[in-house]
Amino acid sequence: MKSVVVVGASLSGVRASDSILKHNSDVEVTLIGDEVHHPYNRPPLSKEALASGSDLDSIKLRLANKDGRLKLILGRSVVSHDGESHKITTDDGIALSYDALVVASGISPRRLNIPRVDRGIFQLRTYDDMVALIERIKVGEASTKRVVVLGAGFIGCEIAATLTTLGHQVTVVAPEDAPMQRPLGVVLGGEIRRRHEANGVTFLMGQLPISIEEAGSDSHFGERRLGGVTVNLSSGSAIECDLVIEAVGSSPNTSFLDSSNFDTNDGLLVDETLHAGLGVFAVGDVARYPNLLIDGVPRRIEHWGLAVDSGRYVGRSIKAFFDGGKAEPFTTLPAFWSDQFDIRLQSFGLPGLVVEPEAISLLEGELSGDCVFGYHRDNDLVGVVIVGMASEHRRLKDLVEEALSKGRTTS
Amino acid sequence: MKVVVDLKKCSDHGQCVFAAPEVFELDDRGELTFRKLAKDVYVTGELDESLRDSVEEAADICPMQAIEIED
């Protein structure tokens, strides 16, 4: 039996172990994760689960244990790696050897490097983060909480929508001109802002938080409340609130690879078969890989679908590696979705590649209703973002896939 | 093999339709057609083994993890 170790027991790690066991009958998998919980699905943490306060059971991921060849180790973190001798070490000092290693360690939320108080500031990546946030929302004098969300990316906007729906008063602060500016662009981002505002969210765009302190007697806004904090902004204004949620981006979890000679500048760099060399593979949010369907430039993609697809793929890549060959490249079309209020966004391709406003255009529908935006590079379509129109997804996905294959053959 | 869809979890993302169009379908309002047949949980009839790969893929890529496979 060969041994494969998977570091990170979340979406991509779970799908990777399923596919490794499925495609390699002579392999045992050890799946190691530092969270104590059974692997679970993250998207509901900012949506349904946050709204309903639901328990872990309702968001657990299915994990196959084909022929009992899977060993799951939870609550342990991998702290170091030796690429030459094919070994990893966990925080309780246990060394494990492997024939192939899969890095599925994902990302951690970034923290702003500004002066701050040590309470009242939350992040949302894990189930425990969500529970802590819900606990904080429950306590205190007023049932309506004043919430400041730092960051207007997908997660910030989803949290804003969910908490507003629950009746809280939410202000989003971010440096860009429009929410989700990259990848949506200013026009669609501006329209999503309008819809959020119609539902009661306040946006302070073009501003940076410069410090977070105890709410003082000189607070500029609102009445004072026990336990409040004040967020001071670059514009000179300040917002008093009950809690702050920091949703300002992420950094890949690769510190355990620091002692290896791999490129971990922004995630683990791998080739088009998700192989970094020496039997080390990467999947999910942490993988920086070239997608030959697009342009072969290595990128990290933080989408749920990519974690699933790369995990499902890597079992074949490892099989080919064990057989002394190379699998066909991983070229799945990237896709994401996001739910905010009654707005359903779905994307295919990589709209985030396009920054010039003139390369982004309304392809179908009305801006104020259901619509499709197209994102172009050198006049070739590289991505779409769809608002609503669920029954058209198939057609639009094919459209992007075709445009990308055509763009590749003509360039 | 049968497929069980938790219609309370499902939020009509339609990803299952990409993976297993033989089994899943959205109607013209963008809702999973099983909704017309059941309220909380829909269980398909016995499916052919040749559909296993695509049904497994559907279960994997369902964003709400609303699809289970029963043997």
Ligand SMILES: Cc1cc2nc3c(=O)[nH]c(=O)nc-3n(C[C@H](O)[C@H](O)[C@H](O)COP(=O)(O)OP(=O)(O)OC[C@H]3O[C@@H](n4cnc5c(N)ncnc54)[C@H](O)[C@@H]3O)c2cc1C
């Ligand atoms: C609140 C929220 C909402 C989201 N909503 C959407 C959405 O609507 N649409 C969408 O497309 N995507 C969404 N995403 C993104 C999606 O969830 C991620 O792309 C996906 O979780 C990536 O999976 P992963 O397995 O690569 O990484 P992760 O889920 O980050 O898992 C990595 C795991 O590895 C563990 N780990 C890290 N280092 C070590 C170590 N050294 N040893 C052991 N274990 C380690 C981590 O603790 C973690 O459990 C959302 C994410 C969040 C947080």
Ligand code: SF4
């Ligand atoms: S993919 Fe899941 S959520 Fe979407 S329609 Fe199918 S079962 Fe429902």
